[in-house]
Amino acid sequence: MSGGGCNIVWFRRDLRVEDNPALAAGVRAGAVVAVFIWAPEEEGHYHPGRVSRWWLKQSLAYLGSSLKNLGATLITKRSTDSVSSLLEVVKSTGATQLFFNHLYDPLSLVRDHRIKEVLSAQGIAVRSFNADLLFEPWEVLDDQGHPFNTFAAFWDRCLSMPYDPEAPLLPPKRIKSGDASRCPSDTLVFEDDSEKASNALLARAWSPGWSNADKTLTTFINGPLIEYSMNRRKADSATTSFLSPHLHFGEVSVRKVFHLVRMKQVLWANEGNKAGEESVNLFLKSIGLREYSRYMSFNHPYSHERPLLAHLKFFPWIVNEGYFKAWRQGRTGYPLVDAGMRELWATGWLHDRIRVVVSSFFVKVLQLPWIWGMKYFWDTLLDADLESDALGWQYISGTLPDGREFDRIDNPQFEGYKFDPNGEYVRRWLPELARLPTDWIHHPWDAPESVLQAAGIELGSNYPLPIVEIDAAKARLQEALSQMWQHEAASRAVVENGTEEGLGDSSESAPIAYPQDIQMDVDHETLRNNHPTAAIRRNEDQMVPSMTTSLVRIEEEETSLEIRPEDSRAEVPTDINRNEEPRGEASNQAVTQTLPSNILPQFTFTLGLRNAEDSTAESSSSSRRERDGGVVPVWSPSTSSYSEQFVGEESSYLQRHPESHQLMNWRRLSQTG
DNA sequence: AGAAATTTGAC
DNA sequence: TCAAATTTC
Numbered sequence: 001m002s003g004g005g006c007n008i009v010w011f012r013r014d015l016r017v018e019d020n021p022a023l024a025a026g027v028r029a030g031a032v033v034a035v036f037i038w039a040p041e042e043e044g045h046y047h048p049g050r051v052s053r054w055w056l057k058q059s060l061a062y063l064g065s066s067l068k069n070l071g072a073t074l075i076t077k078r079s080t081d082s083v084s085s086l087l088e089v090v091k092s093t094g095a096t097q098l099f100f101n102h103l104y105d106p107l108s109l110v111r112d113h114r115i116k117e118v119l120s121a122q123g124i125a126v127r128s129f130n131a132d133l134l135f136e137p138w139e140v141l142d143d144q145g146h147p148f149n150t151f152a153a154f155w156d157r158c159l160s161m162p163y164d165p166e167a168p169l170l171p172p173k174r175i176k177s178g179d180a181s182r183c184p185s186d187t188l189v190f191e192d193d194s195e196k197a198s199n200a201l202l203a204r205a206w207s208p209g210w211s212n213a214d215k216t217l218t219t220f221i222n223g224p225l226i227e228y229s230m231n232r233r234k235a236d237s238a239t240t241s242f243l244s245p246h247l248h249f250g251e252v253s254v255r256k257v258f259h260l261v262r263m264k265q266v267l268w269a270n271e272g273n274k275a276g277e278e279s280v281n282l283f284l285k286s287i288g289l290r291e292y293s294r295y296m297s298f299n300h301p302y303s304h305e306r307p308l309l310a311h312l313k314f315f316p317w318i319v320n321e322g323y324f325k326a327w328r329q330g331r332t333g334y335p336l337v338d339a340g341m342r343e344l345w346a347t348g349w350l351h352d353r354i355r356v357v358v359s360s361f362f363v364k365v366l367q368l369p370w371i372w373g374m375k376y377f378w379d380t381l382l383d384a385d386l387e388s389d390a391l392g393w394q395y396i397s398g399t400l401p402d403g404r405e406f407d408r409i410d411n412p413q414f415e416g417y418k419f420d421p422n423g424e425y426v427r428r429w430l431p432e433l434a435r436l437p438t439d440w441i442h443h444p445w446d447a448p449e450s451v452l453q454a455a456g457i458e459l460g461s462n463y464p465l466p467i468v469e470i471d472a473a474k475a476r477l478q479e480a481l482s483q484m485w486q487h488e489a490a491s492r493a494v495v496e497n498g499t500e501e502g503l504g505d506s507s508e509s510a511p512i513a514y515p516q517d518i519q520m521d522v523d524h525e526t527l528r529n530n531h532p533t534a535a536i537r538r539n540e541d542q543m544v545p546s547m548t549t550s551l552v553r554i555e556e557e558e559t560s561l562e563i564r565p566e567d568s569r570a571e572v573p574t575d576i577n578r579n580e581e582p583r584g585e586a587s588n589q590a591v592t593q594t595l596p597s598n599i600l601p602q603f604t605f606t607l608g609l610r611n612a613e614d615s616t617a618e619s620s621s622s623s624r625r626e627r628d629g630g631v632v633p634v635w636s637p638s639t640s641s642y643s644e645q646f647v648g649e650e651s652s653y654l655q656r657h658p659e660s661h662q663l664m665n666w667r668r669l670s671q672t673g
Numbered sequence: 674a675g676a677a678a679t680t681t682g683a684c
Numbered sequence: 685t686c687a688a689a690t691t692t693c
Contacts, residue, residue: 150685151684289684356684395684402684402685 005096006031006178008089012108014101014131014250015063016210017070019168021129022099031178032072033093036060037086038188039079042107045514046304046386049379050191051348052248054199055208057190059249062209072175078186083115090124092183098124101131101250104294105386106301132250133291134158134165134258137298147299150402154295155288168256205347206245206382213246221260226268228279233418235336235354235425241283244383247290254287261287286352293387304390305371307399312406314487316480317369321515324368326467327358328376330430333466334412335442336420337361339429346429348382357415359396364409365473367480370397375514407481411470416442432456432463 009026011034017023026032040047048056064074079085090098098119103112116126130136140157141147148154191199207215220241224231231239246252261280268276296303307313326332330341340354350358355377362373374393378384391400398406420426423441427434433441435455440447444457445465452459459465468476 155684285684292684391684400684404684405685 006033006093007097007099008095009034010086010098010100011036011063012100012103015059016251017066017171018210019253019256021131021169022101024169024172025127025129026099027172027175029097031176033075033095033178033180034067034072035075035077035089037077037079037082039082041080042082042111046378049384050195051202051382052384053190054202055245055382056249058208059251070172070175072177073180075180075183076185076188078188082111083118086115087118089183090119093178093180096124098126101129104137104298131253133294134254135161137295140295151292154292155285158288158291165255165258168253168259210251213251216242216246217252217257221264225264225283226276226279229275229282232282235351235419240351248383248385257287289391290388293391296391297387303394304386308394309399311484311488312399314484314491316483318367320368323366323467324372324515327362327366331464333464335426335430335433336412336416339426342429344380348380353419355392356396357412359393360410361412363397364477365468367477372514407477409470409474409477413443
């Protein structure tokens with residue numbers, strides 16, 4: 001009896017039918033209507049980038065057909081407000097229950113709670129589950145019952161919990177379909193015309209979708225996993241799992257990954273294969289970091305926009321758009337950094353090691369605000385993941401209790417020796433250095449003139465001299481740090497005196513706006529492509545960006561990005577789609593030829609900037625939530641014993657999004673499962 | 674050789 | 685941080 005109250009299963013970042021607790025529960029409860037709501041405006045300025053949207057599109061199509069084969073329909077809705085869309089779906093299907101899986105970013109926590117409130121008020125039962133983590137964030141606590149604030153301790157505890165993570169669920173054999181005839185789907189548009197060509201190339205290297213994710217996992221476990229610990233010093237991506245984009249959209253469950261990998265470990269341990277065992281530990285650690293990123297996001301909901309350690313807000317970041325541009329273009333003069341940035345630019349992908357190299361360079365050598373780098377990663381990475389990226393950047397920036405020392409500068413030259421000893425990686429991505437002998441490949445500035453000449457390199461002309469000398473960077477960093485401590489002390493004095501003034505601009509409390517006026521160099525290639533909108537669009541394009549000098553706020557400048565609600569498509573700024581190679585003649589063919597078949601020769605970027613910050617102070621409240629009758633602790637700065645050392649978390653990202661509502665609403669967010 | 678200092682790696 | 689590894693004295 002399909003009329004007898006059907007069940008809505010709301011898919012978000014859990015685009016799989018296997019080990020999907022919300023789906024399983026919905027199926028158990030009766031007839032199911034599956035729904036996906038595309039509401040990118042809710043993400044504020046973390047609107048998904050082009051490659052991420054491409055992935056989502058494929059993944060959804062895949063899920064849709066899987067569900068269809070099982071007997072259910074996936075309804076897709078374009079929305080600017082998930083809550084009201086969901087309400088609409090509920091009404092038009094006559095549903096009595098809603099099922100979904102948890103997310104842990106602050107926006108989702110608030111939104112999901114609101115949904116729970118609104119629907120409960122209408123008599124709809126709402127049930128939510130853990131599908132994204134081995135353990136829920138509130139389950140993993142230290143002996144005093146407090147959340148951990150270092151990764152090692154956190155992960156130790158995860159691995160020694162008194163109970164195992166839930167075993168993965170099988171996909172449903174058959175789904176009884178609810179009546180969705182009065183609930184039409186909207187067509188979701190994830191790319192515009194100018195993005196199609198670049199997106200088509202992505203399909204050569206990647207296959208989104210839950211069963212492809214499963215294949216990727218199997219391939220990895222039966223192949224590179226055993227060598228994982230040996231290979232982790234190489235810049236080459238070939239030995240990585242390639243699971244991150246699949247995991248971001250929940251196409252494969254971490255619990256399954258965990259179980260399969262642990263199984264392998266037991267096997268290797270029996271065979272006395274120490275390297276294999278160690279490899280599993282290392283790989284699991286990266287799974288653990290993903291867990292930890294959600295954990296931190298849950299316990300410190302502002303960690304994607306503010307340093308966790310308070311003193312860092314007094315760090316005098318260098319707001320230099322020229323540096324930022326050079327970094328993005330891969331023209332810093334440090335070959336390993338530049339190769340990494342070109343690879344990111346060309347493929348949307350970077351080995352974890354290289355992510356550390358380029359981001360560390362960004363923060364420590366260029367001393368640019370880490371939040372910019374994080375935003376750039378968000379816009380360009382195929383596996384862009386707010387929680388993971390925030391953790392990574394905070395770690396690099398030294399803003400975590402267990403992060404890198406702030407005054408330590410990694411020298412890209414020496415990292416080059418380590419990660420790319422033969423210079424292959426650099427040569428692949430920097431064709432202009434391809435003919436440089438290995439001895440000089442990571443420090444061309446030291447090479448004798450004759451060597452440079454023979455390699456066709458003219459420093460400062462077809463390859464830049466180092467943008468900042470490492471020694472100068474060290475001195476500058478010391479200077480910046482002493483300033484930071486002075487400001488910090490001054491601030492403390494102000495607080496103690498109860499005075500409200502004096503402190504000022506050096507603090508990050510007035511957030512440094514992401515430079516949105518990014519201009520593309522109008523060069524020969526633009527002209528050649530003769531893109532009709534090139535002239536007007538260029539300042540929205542990140543392709544070959546050059547920055548103008550001002551830090552103009554977005555709302556003043558980017559009216560062309562305004563969202564028109566009647567537009568049913570994703571409002572993505574038009575890109576100029578072109579083959580772009582770093583300047584210099586070496587260019588296209590050279591790079592394309594050296595590309596392995598699984599790497600994409602061409603890419604475009606979009607700048608998905610939205611709302612500028614206007615942070616308003618507002619205090620959050622401590623709260624607890626119900627969980628099947630049990631009480632589940634929720635993040636609470638006032639009760640957390642170590643919150644003192646963290647930045648005051650009173651000014652909220654959430655407050656900038658009127659649709660997100662108050663933190664107070666978290667209070668009774670149901671965690672039923 | 675053996676202690677001390679320095680560098681490295683980790684999340 | 686901090687322990688381990690490596691280099692220096």
